[in-house]
Amino acid sequence: MRITLAIPTNRGVQPKTMQCLLELVAHGGYDWHIVVASEGYTIAENRTYLAVQALKNKSGYLLFIDDDMTFEPDLLDTLIANEKEIVGTAYHSRGNVDTMPKYLDTGITAIAEVAPKEYIDLEKNDDPKYKDTFECFAVGTGIMLIKCEVFEKVPRPWFAFEFYESGQVKLGEDWYFCREAKKVGYKIYTDPKPKIGHLGEIIY
Numbered sequence: 001m002r003i004t005l006a007i008p009t010n011r012g013v014q015p016k017t018m019q020c021l022l023e024l025v026a027h028g029g030y031d032w033h034i035v036v037a038s039e040g041y042t043i044a045e046n047r048t049y050l051a052v053q054a055l056k057n058k059s060g061y062l063l064f065i066d067d068d069m070t071f072e073p074d075l076l077d078t079l080i081a082n083e084k085e086i087v088g089t090a091y092h093s094r095g096n097v098d099t100m101p102k103y104l105d106t107g108i109t110a111i112a113e114v115a116p117k118e119y120i121d122l123e124k125n126d127d128p129k130y131k132d133t134f135e136c137f138a139v140g141t142g143i144m145l146i147k148c149e150v151f152e153k154v155p156r157p158w159f160a161f162e163f164y165e166s167g168q169v170k171l172g173e174d175w176y177f178c179r180e181a182k183k184v185g186y187k188i189y190t191d192p193k194p195k196i197g198h199l200g201e202i203i204y
Helices: 015-027 043-056 075-080 149-153 173-183
Strands: 002-008 031-037 061-065 086-089 111-115 118-121 134-136 143-147 169-171 188-191
Touching (some): 002 043, 043 061, 075 143, 169 173, 173 188
Parallel strands (some): 002 031
Antiparallel strands (some): 111 118, 134 188
């Protein structure tokens, strides 16, 4: 199976992320097509370029991995086993309680949006339905597996920002993609099983 390993970056890939990427590819089992999008005015442009490359080379899936993520070598095995068209992972926001929206008052933790502005703390929630792959309202594209047929059915732009009149971002490119995919009938899933790190000054 051909997989486009899609890495958007305009600042260089973190060394720990590069190590994880090498171990992922060495883990084997897939026909990898690796694309690093290092140019583009916004991350939305990067992601769109990567999706186009996946379609051009007739990949079955596109696997987004941002330049500041860590993960286990069997990441793709775990995500593909879900047999979903769109599945993301649970990872910590790279920020702090002072910079997060008011409704995210749990601080730095793994958060999932299960309904519009309805968030759960996956590390503190004991509901068994959140221990395995579950349907959600939206999930970040820091690590996300997308079946390439999705890009043939969802109208472009697949990734875009929306802004308030003040110029502040109203909707990020990942939530935008999830919304547009749902408009044509796709469901969005989060797989909480992979162990994901988000690199910053500390690992979140």
